[in-house]
Amino acid sequence: DGGITQSPKYLFRKEGQNVTLSCEQNLNHDAMYWYRQDPGQGLRLIYYSQIVNDFQKGDIAEGYSVSREKKESFPLTVTSAQKNPTAFYLCASSGTIVNTEAFFGQGTRLTVV
Amino acid sequence: GEDVEQSLFLSVREGDSSVINCTYTDSSSTYLYWYKQEPGAGLQLLTYIFSNMDMKQDQRLTVLLNKKDKHLSLRIADTQTGDSAIYFCAESRNGQNFVFGPGTRLSVLP
Numbered sequence: 001d002g003g004i005t006q007s008p009k010y011l012f013r014k015e016g017q018n019v020t021l022s023c024e025q026n027l028n029h030d031a032m033y034w035y036r037q038d039p040g041q042g043l044r045l046i047y048y049s050q051i052v053n054d055f056q057k058g059d060i061a062e063g064y065s066v067s068r069e070k071k072e073s074f075p076l077t078v079t080s081a082q083k084n085p086t087a088f089y090l091c092a093s094s095g096t097i098v099n100t101e102a103f104f105g106q107g108t109r110l111t112v113v
Numbered sequence: 114g115e116d117v118e119q120s121l122f123l124s125v126r127e128g129d130s131s132v133i134n135c136t137y138t139d140s141s142s143t144y145l146y147w148y149k150q151e152p153g154a155g156l157q158l159l160t161y162i163f164s165n166m167d168m169k170q171d172q173r174l175t176v177l178l179n180k181k182d183k184h185l186s187l188r189i190a191d192t193q194t195g196d197s198a199i200y201f202c203a204e205s206r207n208g209q210n211f212v213f214g215p216g217t218r219l220s221v222l223p
Contacts, residue, residue, distance in 0.1 A: 031209045033211070035213075040121075041215060041216075042213050042215035042216050043213040048210070088153075090155055092156075092211075094208060094209055094211075100208040100209075101158045101161060101208075102146075102156075102158075103158075104148075104155035104157070105155050106155045107153070107154065109153070
C-alpha cells in the first residue's frame, strides 16, 4: 500500500542528546515536510523539501536539521540546541501535480526526560 | 504572510449539524482543504475545494467557499460521536506549500 511512514511512534530523549525521527514515503512525491504540533496548537512548519538534495527552513527551524538524500526519505534531527523539543512531530508529502493534497504520517511523539 | 484562522472549539449534540468556519488571507490561494485529526494520529484529508468552486458536497460533508470574503466552512450533517476530532482548514497556492489553521476541536455530546 502506498503511504507515508513515521517511526518510531514514541521517542524519549535525554537532555543534551540529538535524536533523529524517520519519515519514509512510497508515493513518489517530490515534496516533503516536517511539522511540529504542541498541545492545543496547530501545525508549525519546521523544514520542507521540494526536491532531492534541497530543503528550506520553515517557520521554526532553529534547533532542527534535515537531509534529503533520497526522494523517499526525509529524516529530521532534533538537536540539543532545541530548547523545548517535547512535542508531536508530523511528516507529510505531496506531489508536484497540480491540485494535490498533503499526505500525513501517523506522527512521532517526542518526550525529553 | 499567509494566515488561516479558525475558532478553537465547537460543541454539538449527536444528530445535529456541525459547522466549522475558517478564514484565510491569501487571495491567491487556489486549493482549500479540510483535514481531520483524531487523538494521537496524523491528519487525514476529508475534502478539498478549488477556488473557482463555491460548493462541494461529499456524503455528510458540505464545503462552502466565499472567495470574496475569503471564508470557508465545513458542514457535517447528522454529527456522530466518531466525528469528535480536531478539524484543520488549510490552503495552498500551488498544491505544495500548505498553510494550516490552528484547528477546531469538535466535541459531540450524547
